[in-house]
Amino acid sequence: MSSQPLLQVNDLRKEFPIKGGVFGREIGTVQAVNGISFTVNKGETFSLVGESGCGKSTTGKLLLRLHEPTGGEVLFEGENIYTFSKEKMRKTRRDMQMVFQDPFASLNPRHTIEKILTEPLIVHGIGTKEERKEKVEHILDVVGMRKEHKKRYPHQFSGGQRQRIGIARALMTNPKLIVADEPVSALDVSIQSQVLNLMKDLQQEFELTYIFISHDLGVVRYISDRIGVMYLGHMVELSDSEELYREPLHPYTKTLLSAVPIADPTVKRERIEIKGDLPSPSNPPSGCVFHTRCNACMDICKVEKPKMKQFRPGHYVACHLYND
Amino acid sequence: MTIKPLLQVKNLKTSFFTDDGEVPAVEDISFNVYPGEIVGIVGESGSGKSVTSLSIMGLLPNPPGKVTGGEIYLNGKNILQFNEKQMRRVRGNELAMIFQEPMTSLNPLFTIGNQLMEAVLIHNKWPKKKAYDRAVEMLRLVGLPRHEELMNAYPHELSGGMRQRVMIAMALICNPKVLIADEPTTALDVTIQAQILQLIKEINEKLKTAVLLITHDLGVVAEVCERVIVMYAGKIVEEGDVHTIFQNPQHPYTKGLLQSIPDIRKKEKRLYSIPGTVPKPGSVKKGCRFYSRCNVRMPRCLHDQPPYYTTEENHKVRCWLVEKEGEEREQSTITTSQ
Numbered sequence: 188m189s190s191q192p193l194l195q196v197n198d199l200r201k202e203f204p205i206k207g208g209v210f211g212r213e214i215g216t217v218q219a220v221n222g223i224s225f226t227v228n229k230g231e232t233f234s235l236v237g238e239s240g241c242g243k244s245t246t247g248k249l250l251l252r253l254h255e256p257t258g259g260e261v262l263f264e265g266e267n268i269y270t271f272s273k274e275k276m277r278k279t280r281r282d283m284q285m286v287f288q289d290p291f292a293s294l295n296p297r298h299t300i301e302k303i304l305t306e307p308l309i310v311h312g313i314g315t316k317e318e319r320k321e322k323v324e325h326i327l328d329v330v331g332m333r334k335e336h337k338k339r340y341p342h343q344f345s346g347g348q349r350q351r352i353g354i355a356r357a358l359m360t361n362p363k364l365i366v367a368d369e370p371v372s373a374l375d376v377s378i379q380s381q382v383l384n385l386m387k388d389l390q391q392e393f394e395l396t397y398i399f400i401s402h403d404l405g406v407v408r409y410i411s412d413r414i415g416v417m418y419l420g421h422m423v424e425l426s427d428s429e430e431l432y433r434e435p436l437h438p439y440t441k442t443l444l445s446a447v448p449i450a451d452p453t454v455k456r457e458r459i460e461i462k463g464d465l466p467s468p469s470n471p472p473s474g475c476v477f478h479t480r481c482n483a484c485m486d487i488c489k490v491e492k493p494k495m496k497q498f499r500p501g502h503y504v505a506c507h508l509y510n511d
Numbered sequence: 512m513t514i515k516p517l518l519q520v521k522n523l524k525t526s527f528f529t530d531d532g533e534v535p536a537v538e539d540i541s542f543n544v545y546p547g548e549i550v551g552i553v554g555e556s557g558s559g560k561s562v563t564s565l566s567i568m569g570l571l572p573n574p575p576g577k578v579t580g581g582e583i584y585l586n587g588k589n590i591l592q593f594n595e596k597q598m599r600r601v602r603g604n605e606l607a608m609i610f611q612e613p614m615t616s617l618n619p620l621f622t623i624g625n626q627l628m629e630a631v632l633i634h635n636k637w638p639k640k641k642a643y644d645r646a647v648e649m650l651r652l653v654g655l656p657r658h659e660e661l662m663n664a665y666p667h668e669l670s671g672g673m674r675q676r677v678m679i680a681m682a683l684i685c686n687p688k689v690l691i692a693d694e695p696t697t698a699l700d701v702t703i704q705a706q707i708l709q710l711i712k713e714i715n716e717k718l719k720t721a722v723l724l725i726t727h728d729l730g731v732v733a734e735v736c737e738r739v740i741v742m743y744a745g746k747i748v749e750e751g752d753v754h755t756i757f758q759n760p761q762h763p764y765t766k767g768l769l770q771s772i773p774d775i776r777k778k779e780k781r782l783y784s785i786p787g788t789v790p791k792p793g794s795v796k797k798g799c800r801f802y803s804r805c806n807v808r809m810p811r812c813l814h815d816q817p818p819y820y821t822t823e824e825n826h827k828v829r830c831w832l833v834e835k836e837g838e839e840r841e842q843s844t845i846t847t848s849q
Contacts, residue, residue: 238700345788375555380771380784405773446705448730450772452753461702464670
């Protein structure tokens with residue numbers, strides 16, 4: 188693509204200190220995100236997939252600078268957001284919003300929906316009082332809720348409706364990028380599909396770019412254009428969505444795909460067994476981080492960390508199996 | 512069928528008594544669990560699947576919850592009439608349960624060994640050594656390594672998947688006839704979920720323990736269950752063997768639910784979704800509870816509660832549409848016979 192990507196992530200790293208001992212000294216670090224790079228183009232949905240502890244949520248927060256990174260850079264429209272002043276960052280956040288997993292915890296229970304939705308406008312100084320009012324009603328309509336709802340409090344809504352409000356709040360400032368961290372995992376299937384359809388419609392209507400963080404590969408296939416698979420702070424595979432499902436390369440991606448239960452009892456699948464548990468991120472394995480659980484582990488995997496390589500145009504994998 | 516059901520639930524009704532009066536959580540719940548089978552109860556939040564399982568175990572928080580009607584037979588005995596002492600003998604011994612949260616269902620202050628042995632010693636007058644050996648044997652059965660070391664470990668030293676294995680070991684340690692698993696894999700990652708489901712299947716085959724698996728995930732049901740019970744807003748709407756339910760669902764809710772799942776095997780253009788939300792318990796006084804969200808509703812559905820029809824052998828549906836089809840079928844057989 189010739190146009191500039193909306194977001195470019197270069198060698199992003201984040202370590203969290205482990206505090207312990209008598210005076211709460213630092214006794215070690217957790218490598219939550221360990222040198223990941225990717226680009227996100229305008230108008231696409233880029234998904235980060237992985238199991239708990241793989242660093243996908245931390246990455247999401249790093250992209251909005253809700254965490255300060257240990258290293259690397261995030262270029263938003265060509266500018267490194269980590270060099271921004273506090274004021275400039277605040278203004279930039281108008282263009283980058285977040286939708287959270289738990290619609291019960293991410294809405295202030297003491298505020299009406301109107302107040303929740305108007306707040307981003309006040310913070311960014313957008314519009315007059317009248318215009319803000321109109322905007323609230325318009326956005327409520329867009330996410331499929333009635334304008335009478337604005338006088339109510341979050342507890343008066345179901346989980347699905349609350350998630351709609353969370354999405355409405357993210358839309359208030361007309362952002363370019365929305366980072367959605369497991370936006371449908373807390374919802375029932377029948378509600379989940381409503382919210383996913385809504386997100387797809389909104390993407391077209393407002394020309395949004397999504398970073399979609401999820402552990403559910405079924406949901407991810409429906410919504411994504413491209414997918415990055417993460418394991419223990421590393422990105423192990425990155426590809427076009429359809430190609431990833433058709434021909435996964437990394438042994439971890441294969442295992443992950445084969446583990447998803449399919450709602451069809453006639454399907455009998457070859458399941459790739461995965462050995463043991465996730466290693467501790469504070470003491471990651473040497474070489475390839477997946478080698479302790481990999482069924483195709485070779486000698487080299489134990490000592491040398493595989494580099495991300497392009498296997499086919501647009502399909503990247505970090506695995507020694509694809510070295511030649 | 513000549514085989515006697517191991518667990519028989521008949522017209523179970525459980526209510527919660529709140530400031531606003533009695534709110535029925537589940538009603539007309541009837542189903543059987545036969546020896547050695549895996550039955551799935553599937554439903555969304557608020558469908559009453561967990562209330563059903565807690566009612567069977569006698570673990571409902573009382574007050575406010577109370578079983579207000581029906582019978583539950585275990586091996587032919589109505590356990591709803593048991594007093595607390597009798598019930599305690601049944602629980603863990605004949606009926607055992609595992610929960611969703613393996614993090615909170617183990618006591619953090621006691622070692623794994625201590626908690627496993629406690630479960631045996633409560634039900635048996637065994638010497639400690641025998642209980643210890645039994646606990647180690649169970650850890651081996653659920654596929655945990657380094658048994659001796661694990662016996663002295665505390666719950667926080669284990670991962671989520673390992674804790675769920677310990678929970679399963681604890682539930683099975685007295686050889687129960689029925690294991691109730693309430694969302695056993697919901698809190699786990701997919702790869703670990705696959706391991707635990709495999710373990711549940713193996714145990715069912717090896718020990719012939721009947722399993723009542725409660726879940727919201729139809730994928731899990733398709734993977735392990737032989738029969739499925741679908742619940743919606745406190746009632747059973749459909750029951751059948753797993754192939755019938757997935758290939759020939761009759762209730763509009765079951766159909767909608769199956770269509771709502773994003774299929775990992777293909778890219779879907781648009782997801783089907785059931786409009787609206789689950790009604791609040793007790794808010795639907797008459798008629799079908801799925802009326803407000805149903806895409807094939809008829810005027811009579813608003814007023815008349817649909818009965819629970821048996822369409823074919825072992826396939827039951829609570830929907831008026833089935834009656835219509837049944838009539839037509841009957842009529843067509845009459846015409847053909849003429």
